[in-house]
Amino acid sequence: MKRLWISLGCGISALVAVGLQAGSGASTGVASAEAASTPKDSSKDVSSNGRIFLTNEQLRQALKSGTIDRPIKSLLAVERPLKFGDYKWDDAAVPDGPTWIRIDLKSQLISVFREGYEIGTAVIVYGGDNKETPAGRLHILAKARNHRSSVYDAEMPYTLRLTNDGVSIHASSVRWGAATHGCIGVPINFAERLFDATKVGDEVTIVPASTPQQAS
Amino acid sequence: MPVIAGQMRGTSALLNRRNSLVAALAGIAAAFSLTIAADPRLSKEVGDRVDQAAQGFETVAAMLAERSPGQRPAGALANLKHKRSAVESTAAPLGRHVIPPVEAIMGAPPAPLIVPPIVAAPPLYNVAAGTPAPILPASSGAGGGPPILSDIPPPGGGGGVIAPPPIITEELPPPPVTTSAVPEPASWAMMLIGFATMGGAFRRHKRRRGQPAIG
Numbered sequence: 001m002k003r004l005w006i007s008l009g010c011g012i013s014a015l016v017a018v019g020l021q022a023g024s025g026a027s028t029g030v031a032s033a034e035a036a037s038t039p040k041d042s043s044k045d046v047s048s049n050g051r052i053f054l055t056n057e058q059l060r061q062a063l064k065s066g067t068i069d070r071p072i073k074s075l076l077a078v079e080r081p082l083k084f085g086d087y088k089w090d091d092a093a094v095p096d097g098p099t100w101i102r103i104d105l106k107s108q109l110i111s112v113f114r115e116g117y118e119i120g121t122a123v124i125v126y127g128g129d130n131k132e133t134p135a136g137r138l139h140i141l142a143k144a145r146n147h148r149s150s151v152y153d154a155e156m157p158y159t160l161r162l163t164n165d166g167v168s169i170h171a172s173s174v175r176w177g178a179a180t181h182g183c184i185g186v187p188i189n190f191a192e193r194l195f196d197a198t199k200v201g202d203e204v205t206i207v208p209a210s211t212p213q214q215a216s
Numbered sequence: 217m218p219v220i221a222g223q224m225r226g227t228s229a230l231l232n233r234r235n236s237l238v239a240a241l242a243g244i245a246a247a248f249s250l251t252i253a254a255d256p257r258l259s260k261e262v263g264d265r266v267d268q269a270a271q272g273f274e275t276v277a278a279m280l281a282e283r284s285p286g287q288r289p290a291g292a293l294a295n296l297k298h299k300r301s302a303v304e305s306t307a308a309p310l311g312r313h314v315i316p317p318v319e320a321i322m323g324a325p326p327a328p329l330i331v332p333p334i335v336a337a338p339p340l341y342n343v344a345a346g347t348p349a350p351i352l353p354a355s356s357g358a359g360g361g362p363p364i365l366s367d368i369p370p371p372g373g374g375g376g377v378i379a380p381p382p383i384i385t386e387e388l389p390p391p392p393v394t395t396s397a398v399p400e401p402a403s404w405a406m407m408l409i410g411f412a413t414m415g416g417a418f419r420r421h422k423r424r425r426g427q428p429a430i431g
Binding site (some may be wrong): 057058061062065068072078080081082083084106109111123131152176179209 | 275281289
């Protein structure tokens with residue numbers, strides 16, 4: 001009887017562990033264009049169009065901590081953690097202006113800002129352990145809507161080239177556990193919108209997965 | 217006396233059952249706490265909450281972290297697409313790539329060098345006629361006029377078509393992959409349930425086989 005209880009306990013704990021892992025984003029979600037945008041925290045200033053406008057204190061803290069390297073005005077309200085393949089895009093009523101892309105390798109997220117307003121965000125896949133994605137401030141060097149890699153014999157639609165050795169942002173199969181050879185892969189529907197929203201010369205900031213202090 | 221012995225037996229059975237229950241619950245709690253400790257996102261969330269409490273507002277980093285699917289597990293290289301094999305690559309040697317138009321990278325290419333056709337210079341004197349032929353117009357300064365030899369570069373250099381630098385795309389393509397090398401969590405869960413069911417069935421079978429037949 002005792003052994004049965006213990007085995008039952010172990011089985012339940014294993015299921016709990018697997019369930020938690022799945023809940024933390026380990027599932028392959030189908031791309032959903034619009035994530036739920038209802039605010040869950042009353043301290044956030046969310047307007048009716050699903051945006052969180054930053055206060056001066058929040059902006060000052062973000063600049064000071066290095067989370068962002070330039071002032072921004074608002075973030076998209078995303079209620080729940082995005083799954084692999086999910087993205088959100090909302091550029092309604094956002095004025096024209098300079099576009100800036102922020103890519104955070106640690107949180108596996110890309111954020112697109114126009115005139116300081118976030119207009120899109122998605123989950124990404126990035127370079128593997130021996131094919132690291134370069135970090136820092138880059139620019140879009142070239143755009144290719146229908147690009148095919150002859151090295152890997154594969155389609156890479158909506159390519160935004162970032163470096164001369166081929167590192168780019170392009171549409172990819174964004175799924176849990178995947179890694180790239182250095183590029184940044186985004187869901188194809190998001191990639192199409194991103195391609196249309198950017199131009200050659202726009203800035204891209206890639207935040208590394210680990211700081212030098214953490215790496216050492 | 218038998219009553220006391222029966223009571224003692226009942227108490228010890230109850231204690232054994234309670235111990236088993238406590239052991240099972242302790243196992244669940246330990247697994248749960250280990251899972252939380254091993255998940256960097258949960259640990260980070262706790263840290264962010266503490267930071268927010270100190271700041272009095274939710275930070276931008278915390279807001280971005282809330283939408284994150286979490287940090288990538290180490291060694292996530294199982295699904296990388298491999299380079300083309302050497303046999304395949306002979307058709308398209310390394311360095312030759314079909315990508316972006318040259319204009320997109322380097323702007324409009326300069327006009328190719330146009331070499332005028334070599335024109336035989338007329339003789340200075342028309343021997344047959346005995347009259348001097350018209351002398352070519354003299355050019356002032358250093359040189360000028362159309363070059364005579366095609367292999368002499370024009371003054372100032374330049375010209376020619378600049379080939380774009382070889383661009384190596386090192387990237388995972390978006391293939392329509394239907395199967396994954398790493399089992400999904402749902403597959404793991406189903407496998408665990410299957411093993412548990414098999415184990416339970418074996419135990420039950422063994423126990424029943426050991427018992428005498430009824431009736």
